[in-house]
Amino acid sequence: MSIVAVNQNLELNTTNDDQAGPSQRGHVNVCLLCGCSIARRQSDKILRDNPTELQQSMINIIKTKIEPRQVTPSDKVCHPCWLRTKRETLRINRIDELRIPDEMPQIEENVIHDHEPPQNLHVDETARPNIIENITLPDYRRAANTGNHCVFTDCTNTGTLHSISDELRAIILRSHKYYLPKLARVCGDHLSVNSWDSLYEAENSITTFNAEQIQHVFSFVNAYNPTLDFKNIDEMDERIFEYWVGFSKEKYNSLLEEIPRISEIKGGKLGLVSLLIKIRTGDSDERIATLVQKPRRSLETLMDRVREVLVQDFVPRNLGIGHLSREQLITHNLMIPNGLYGHENNMIVICDGTYIYINKSSNYMFQKDSYSLHKFRNLLKPFLIVATDGYIIDCFGPYKATTSDAEIMTGLFNNDTSPLRLYFRENDAFILDRGFRDSIRLLEDCGYRTYMPDSLLEGEHQLTTTQANRSRCITLCRWVVEVVNGHLKRDYKILRQEYFHRSLPHMMENFQIAAALLNKFGARLRNNDYANEILNIIRERINFENNLANMIEENNMNRRSANFKVSQLTEKMF
Structure with a gap:
């Protein structure tokens, strides 16, 4: 008879007026732990008068x-059962004794016998320190159990801290081997970005776990369901949906309203969610099919149809030179670039190429064209044109790894009837890096103003003060395109991992969709609070003479050799 059945009989036989006791049905006397009959077996009473410390510990267990x-x-x-309970109690006591400092007397284990409980075994519990035993898990790490700050390192956003649901904890623990304790909080900015994988290697990650945290892990892992019901999105947890898709349900519904053709496709909503998950997480089609409970081949066909609709209907509305006018683009000029390079309401754009790494190919010609001697890896190059606030104007490509930025720019502006030549006008400003030096003459012949950091000429070893100041002004504005590249690869993991050759035909389409989503739902860069002060300082100091450098050059102090003498260290020197 199991203990469950015994307890049920005891509860049925107990009334409000009677005390609980042995069952009056079946066996009159049964063991409280194992449920076996003790009518003809040796038994022990649980509650005793004046129990010893050992007996009281056994009663508590x-x-x-x-x-x-x-x-x-x-x-x-x-x-x-009594002896088993006794041995368990003694084992717990031995573990506790190991935590006692060396100055405390040790208890001899040979005075403890299984048949006779010790009567004179008294240990002052108040003398034992209240120590919580921690264990180290080599493959798992955790965040600090505090709600005072965000779990991400160096995050100073304390105004919008959100609690973390157990479903999200289970996903992060399964995907990144990182545990978020009960009191852990995350800010709204980091909740929407896809950078959970950076927590494991963060400086504030902890490798020790206590018993309460391990128990908490078991509590939510047992209730975790590895599949998600994206057919009933309204019933899903907001945090889980944002983790997989990248933005809130409200933005997802607005995306559906903007593209009604997706709703007309059978299973189109599921295909849209699956495609967004693939772009954001970079997971394989097989894993996404398991997650959304759909056959892999059917899901791939559905995602291809949705991708085609997005490229035709969504991308042209949020990406490309045709989706916004020149007047709208001028409004994206920030204060510092406009103060340095603005001229009669002209456009200011920043151009740069980025990299998408791919696997090594067995095709010799493709392998030769896709191998970069600069990165020593196989890659393809998309090309970006962005505004000074981070808004992506257009993207082109993919280009071969052996194609330089100057060659890409020349190919885009070399034809008089090219769309970019018709879109940009005279005196528009292009902020570039040194990789565009071979295309500067073409852009200037088109009437555009180009700004590129100065380079050292043959025989020069250092930039002049004026050249260095001009280069600093360009760097002060050009960093925006690097931020945009970082946001694309931060929010959409498929762009920062190695592409499989099987999915290469869709690489540029996925890149355009990601750029359009970043334009649609991403945050723009804002003007610095001290932009006016920064501009005033630049204007005041850009033409300052470096008197120290002039003095060193005039006196040839940089060409003098210093004669050092070896001195002996003595006590008189101190």
Whole structure:
């Protein structure tokens, strides 16, 4: 008879007026722990008068095992259960004794016998330190159990801290081997970005876990469901949806309203969610099919149809030189670039290429064209034109790894009837890096103003003060395109991992969709609070003479050799 059946009989036989005791049905006397009959077996009473410390510890363990049932004076346990409980108590006591400092007397283990409980074993519990045992897990790490700050390192956003649901904890633990404790909080900015994988290697990650945290892990892992019901999106947890898709349900619904053709496709909503998950997480089609509970081949066909609709309907509305006018683009000029390079309401754009790494190819010609001697890896190059606030005007490509930025720019502006030549006008400003030096003459012949950091000529070893100041002004504005590249690869993991050759035909389409989503739902860069002060300082100091450098050059102090003398260290020198 199991203990569950015994407890049920005890509860049925107990009334409000009677105390709980041995069952009056079946066996009159049964063991409280194992449920075996103790009518003809040796038994031990649980509650005793003036119990020893060991016996009281045994009673507490028995009470813990039979919760929520209460122990009554008539309850007994069989002698084997009593001995097992005793050994468990002694084992716990030995573990506690190992935590006692060296100055405390050790308890001899040979005075403890299984048949006779020690009567003179008294240890002052108040003398034992309250130590929580921690264990180290080599493959798992955790965040600090505090709600005072965000779990991400160096995050100073304390105004919008959100709690973390157990479903999101389970996903992060499964995907990144990182545990978020109960009190851990995350800010709204980091909740929407896809940078959870950076937590494991963060400086504030912890490798030790206590018993309460491990128990918490088991509590939410057992309830975790690895599949998600994206057919009922309204019933999903907002945090889980934002983790997989990258933005809130409200933005997702607005995306559906903007592209009604997706709703007309059978299973189009599921295909859109699956495609967004693939672009954001970079997971394989097989894993996404398991997640959304859809056959892989059917899901791939559905995602291809949705991708085609997005490229035709969504991308042209949020990406490309045709989706916004020159007047709208001028409004994206920030204060510092406009103060340095603005001229009669002209456009200011920043151009740069980025990299998408791919696998090594067995095709010799493709392998030769896709191998970069600069990165020593196989890659393809998309090309970006962005505004000074981070808004992506257009993207082109992919280009071969052996194609330089100057060659890409020349190909885009070399034809008089090219769309970019018709879109940009005279005196528009292009902020570039040194990789565009071979295309500067072409852009200037088109009437555009180009700004590129100065380079050292043959025989020169250092830029002049004026050249260095001009280069600093360009760097002060050009960093925006690097931020945009970082946001694309931060929010959409498929762009920062190695592309498989099987999915290369869709690489540029996925890149355009990601750029359009960043334009649609991403945050723009804002003007610095001290932009006016920065501009005033630049205007005041850009033409300052470097008197120290002039003095060193006039006196040839940089060409003098210093004669050092070896001195002996003596006590008189101190």
